[in-house]
Amino acid sequence: MSLLKLRPSLLILACIVAVSGCQSANKRKQELAYIERPVEQLYNQGAQELDKRNFDRAILLFNEVERQHPYSEWARKSMVMTAYASYQARDYDEAIAGAQRYLSLHPGGSEADYAYYLIAVSYFDQIVDIGRDQRTTELALSALQDVTRRFPNSSYARDASLKIDMVNDQLAGKEMEIGRWYLRSNQTLAAVNRFKKVVTTYDTTSHTPEALHRLVESYLTLGLRDQALAAGATLGYNYPGSDWYKMSYRLLTKEGLDPEADSAPRRTLIQKIIPGGK
Template sequence: MVLAVSVDMKKSARVVAVVLAAFAGSSLITACQNDPDIDITKLTAETDPPEVLYNQGLANLNAGKTTEAARKFEAIDRQHPFSEYARKALVMNAFVAYRNGQYQDAINASSRYLNLYPQSEDAAYAQYIQGLAYTKQIPSVTQDQKPATKAIEAMQAVIDKYPDSEYVDDAQAKIRFARDQLAGKEMQVGRYYLERKEYLAAISRFRTVVEQYPNTNQVEEALARLVEAYYAMGVTAEAQTAAAVLGHNYPDSQWYADSFKLLQSGGLEPRETGTSWIARAGKKLIGA
């Protein structure tokens, strides 16, 4: 009797095992059909040699399977940390994180790469990825512009450390964009003070734009706002100088036309005073 029960139990165990296996298989097939980012190379554990894992990561990346690509590159870093492929995988992880919009992860991976391999052939690319990740996080001028400052620092490092790299031109373009944002933030705050007739506070902001961000797209308005603020305070010499510098650099600007009209309403005209800070700053502007 005991023997019979044991046999039945063994049969039952085999049946359960078969059912579970069949269920697992059907679940796996369903998962494969529904998962948009399933590994296109294999589903087994990550135990392949580093070069195989790296090629599998590239294959997944080329197929748009970025999650699986990252898993392959991470497996190399985890299982073969001192291999040449680990170095390559780390910079690829930075790229994949950037592609996925995981900007802080991209910054972390690129920073780690630069700390480990500062003189490698991919160091310029890692630095560039870091700059791109910061650039993507730059918000509107109504918000804090810390990412813009970080983007400038990262992209300037591309230019300074890797001047012969293919990323220099775009790094310069990204710096111009970030500086425009920083200048725009100063203008936003300056306009806030100007609307409230807090002229000295407004002038301080507009002066920052003219002196620190002379080659940005905010300078024309900054000069015009200086004309407006100084004129409202009765400091006509500075108002005239700001208008003269504006007219010299941007003669066809609507901002200059408005400033000229404002001065004319008070019987004044643009006239530069050589001792003014505005005249000195004007020599650094785009059209000087």
């Protein structure tokens, strides 16, 4: 079949697509057309669409509340509901922007605590595995800390605190991954800095015992016997039954060092690692 014979068919198809596009555009215009309605009716319709998980339709209706009744209490609430609908639709950028818009206009509004929380969980839900860039994880941590600092007695703060522990564990895991890579690459000093950061900044996470063991390994490699003993003693004092301490204990005793000797002072985790700690 020649190209010339195909052209009429292509023209018909193009017309069908154009007509279909116009119909869709007209439908959208009808949905956004100004039809004055009571504020409660608009808001409740938006809430109903949200319950049905028709997020785009819910957003349109909440926006319509703002457009038709801009100075009402319902308009303020609709701003937060629009951000929440975007969050439920996993449009996190729109959710964050919507919550930030609310806070810029109503910083002391009754929904401010939830707006801050919505920003935090929007970042939190975007956290990726430790093998990738952790910029979003850092933003999540900052936003979660904002919630606990501003609204310490709220239910949002309690949930934010739990999420902060998870975020810190994620960031500590990233530091450990980088530190292990430095060790494998024989960049021991760089590895030490990563492991020390875990011990000093993320000391309540699940990665701390391994970080202390890696410090024992690294210090022994560098010939820093006193620092290796201090790290081992700290590991034994804080995690005496862990496999990491058992491995560190074997390494140290091979070098004639005893982390359980009476001469090894028992101080806190941070004091043991920071030079000059008391």
